[in-house]
Amino acid sequence: MKLSVVIPIYNEEENIQLLYDELKGVLQGIDRPYEIVFIDDGSSDRSLELLESIQQQDNHVVVVSFRRNFGQTAAMAAGFDYATGEVIVTMDGDLQNDPHDIPGLLAKMDEGYDLVSGWRFNRQDAFINRKLPSMIANKIISKVTGVHLHDYGCTLKIFHKEITKGIQLYGEMHRFIPAIASGMGSRIAEVKVNHRPRRFGTSKYGISRTIRVILDLLTVKFLLSYATRPIQVFGMLGIISGGLGFIIALVLTIERQFFGMPLANRPILLLAVLLIFMGMQFISMGLLGELQARTYHEAQGKPIYTVRKILRKE
Ligand code: UDP
Ligand code: MG
Numbered sequence: 001m002k003l004s005v006v007i008p009i010y011n012e013e014e015n016i017q018l019l020y021d022e023l024k025g026v027l028q029g030i031d032r033p034y035e036i037v038f039i040d041d042g043s044s045d046r047s048l049e050l051l052e053s054i055q056q057q058d059n060h061v062v063v064v065s066f067r068r069n070f071g072q073t074a075a076m077a078a079g080f081d082y083a084t085g086e087v088i089v090t091m092d093g094d095l096q097n098d099p100h101d102i103p104g105l106l107a108k109m110d111e112g113y114d115l116v117s118g119w120r121f122n123r124q125d126a127f128i129n130r131k132l133p134s135m136i137a138n139k140i141i142s143k144v145t146g147v148h149l150h151d152y153g154c155t156l157k158i159f160h161k162e163i164t165k166g167i168q169l170y171g172e173m174h175r176f177i178p179a180i181a182s183g184m185g186s187r188i189a190e191v192k193v194n195h196r197p198r199r200f201g202t203s204k205y206g207i208s209r210t211i212r213v214i215l216d217l218l219t220v221k222f223l224l225s226y227a228t229r230p231i232q233v234f235g236m237l238g239i240i241s242g243g244l245g246f247i248i249a250l251v252l253t254i255e256r257q258f259f260g261m262p263l264a265n266r267p268i269l270l271l272a273v274l275l276i277f278m279g280m281q282f283i284s285m286g287l288l289g290e291l292q293a294r295t296y297h298e299a300q301g302k303p304i305y306t307v308r309k310i311l312r313k314e
Contacts, residue, residue: 001032001085002032003030003034003088004034004079004083004085004089005027005034005037005091005102006037006039006079007019007092008039008041008072008076008093008155009040009041009047009051009093010041010072010075011044011045011204012047012200013045013046013047014200014201015093015095015201016038016050016093019095020036020061024036024058026099026100026102027099027102030102033085034060035061035085036060036062037062037063037064037079038054038062038063039066039075039078040065040066041071042066042067051063062082064079066078072172072204073170073171073174074169077169080161080164083161085161087158087160088159089157090158090174092155094200095198095200096195097156097193097194097196098194098195101156102158105118105193108191112187114186114188115178116158116188116189117151117152117154117157118156118191118193119149119154119191119192120151120156122194122195124195124196125203134153134210137152137153137210140214141213141217145176145182145183147188149178151190152178153175157177159181163184163186164177166184166306167184171219173219176216176217180224183223183224227296228293228297229290230285230289230290230292231286231287231289232286234282234286235282235283235286238280238281238283238285239283242275242278244275245271245274245278245279246276246279248268248272249273249276252266
């Protein structure tokens, strides 16, 4: 089974040659055909030049160069599109991931997993603005998606190409590949991997990533749980809200009609009206969602299930 190593590169000029040499050493030691797919994500330094010269000398190397910077998620998505191997390894281009972990990940995968994710248990990044938010984010993501990993942020992962076929990546969603894959019924494992401090270049992210990740989590959760049945979420909210509003309005009406209590001085009337309106909106949103879900699945010919294998007599 051919191995494709996908590496996003954005302004990593000092790291590229070292990474390539180290990675090549490791891959030559593994008895499988391989390729290295570098995605140059619109680098403004000499990265592309260096990648081109490596590619000239080594026909295991593929370079995809973006017209501008589209972000790490887009770079990885391109890597999946252009990779020709059956097994895909993803890793960072900044030497923080250790190529020597690849054989270990492969061995774990051969135990029968579809995806093996790295866990940077001795992560070499600043504590306050990187490790702490990441710890909290990992807890939340694990809880919400039900896929319990210690380290969602680790780019070093290995999986069958199959998995990428059903996954469309947007925003910062490359880190949710395990959660999405698990939603499609994949078997997932986690293995401890080495992590090294960044020696050259600078990190491309700051603290604001945490918020963006949480927002993406919201999308992923919705897509995983309710994308095929939006009316069940919005309809439920609509019924609760509308029902509550209806009850309050009913009580007010009875009091007004049969007991002569004035309505004008009852602020709760406003609440009833608000709840009924919200209920109607939720239900219409759910119905629109149902239409959208049909367009989404039927326009792409995308089934609402995923099949592992089919057993039948010819
Ligand atoms: N990267 C990219 N496009 C971007 C930002 C980052 O391709 O817009 C690449 C970057 O070159 C590196 C990897 O994604 O190979 C991870 O980035 P970084 O090391 O900055 O993230 P950190 O390790 O600090 O989380
Ligand atoms: Mg890094």
